[in-house]
Amino acid sequence: MKNNLPGFLFLLLLAAGVARSGQAQQLAQYSQYMNNNYILNPAVAGTEDFIDLKFSYRAQWAGLEGAPRTYYASANSSLGSLRSQSKRTKHDWARGFHAIGGIVYSDVTGPTSRTGLYGSYTYNLALTRTVRLAMGASVGMQQFAVDGNQLQFHSGYVAASQASRVPDATIGLWLYSPDFYVGASSAQILGNQLDIAYSPVNNIPYNNKLERHYFLTAGGRLPISEDLSVVPSVLVKYMKPAPTSVDLNLKLKFRDLLWAGASWRATNAFVGMVGVNFDFGSLSYSYDASTSDIAAYQWGSHEVLLGIKLRKVPRPACPDPFW
Secondary structure (H helix, E strand, O other): OHHHHHHHHHHHHHHHHHHHHHOOOOOOOOOOHHHOHHHOOHHHOOOOOOEEEEEEEEEOOOOOOOOOEEEEEEEEEEOOOOOOOOOOOHHHHHOOEEEEEEEEEEEEEOOEEEEEEEEEEEEEEEOOOOOEEEEEEEEEEEEEEEOHHHOOOOOOOOOOOEEEEEEEEEEEEEEEOOOEEEEEEEEOOOOOEOOOOEOOOOOOEOOOEOOOEEEEEEEEOEEOOOOEEEEEEEEEEEOOOOOOEEEEEEEEEEOOOEEEEEEEEOOOEEEEEEEEEOOOEEEEEEEEEEOOHHHHHOOOEEEEEEEEEEOOOOOOOOOOOOO
C-alpha cells in the first residue's frame, strides 16, 4: 500500500463518497445472499432439515489494490428432532420449535478492517398446514480497525493504528413454505458510535455511527417441467439517508442438482452465478460485472460459497428447499 498511495487514495475517496453521500454500504456486499439468507436474517435459522454450514470468500473489484476482501463462516440448526421428515404427523408440523445459529466474518479494505461475531436464537411456529413463520434475533460484537502501518502521507504524518469494538444486534421475520419465502430484517439496530478515526490535521472526529440497515426479500419456486424449475427472487435494501437499492435475481434449476442464475443490482452491477448441489453440501460461484464509474479501474468481483449439510440422525429426510 505504501508504494501505491494514489491507488489507495482513489479507493479511500470512493469509499468516502459512498459513506458520506450515500451512506450505503457499511455492511459487506454479497452476491450470493439468496444461497444463504441467514447472513441477512437470523430468523432463517433452523428452516432446513439439517445442520447448515456455509463458508464464503469474496474478492471485490479485482485488480484494484486495497479492494475489499470478505470472509465468513455461518452455522445454524433447529433444536430437537428433524422438522421436515417425510412421515411427520399433523401434530409434528403444528408444533413450534427453537433454532440457534452463529456467524463470524472479516471484511478487509486496504488498511481498514471490520470483524464481527454473532450468535442467534429463532422461534419457528406453524400458521397453516404448509406455511410457517419464524422470528429471530442475533447479538454479538463488531470491531472496526485501522492499521496505521499501511498508511503513508507526503506530509510525513504518521497515522496511529486504532480499533473500536461495539455490541451489535439484528432482528428478523421469515415467512415460508415449500414454494415461497418472504423475509424482513434490520441490522445494526443499536446504532452505536465507533470511537475511531480522526482528521490528521485538526483531530476532528468523523461521524462513525453504525446506521440501521433494512432488508426485505422474497422468492418462489415455479416448476417448468419435471426436471426444470425457475426461482425468481428480489432483495430491497435501505439505509438512511441512501436511496433504496433493489436486487433482482433469477435461477434456473435442473433436478435440484445443477443451477445457473443472474442478478441485476440496480445501477451498480450485473451478476452471473452457477452452482451444484450434493447430498452432503453445495458449491457455487458468482461474478459481478460492475456498471458504475469504478468499472474502468477493476476486473469485476468474485465470490465462492461452500455449503455443508450435516444430517442430525441417520434416516431419510425430505430434500431441502434449495433456493
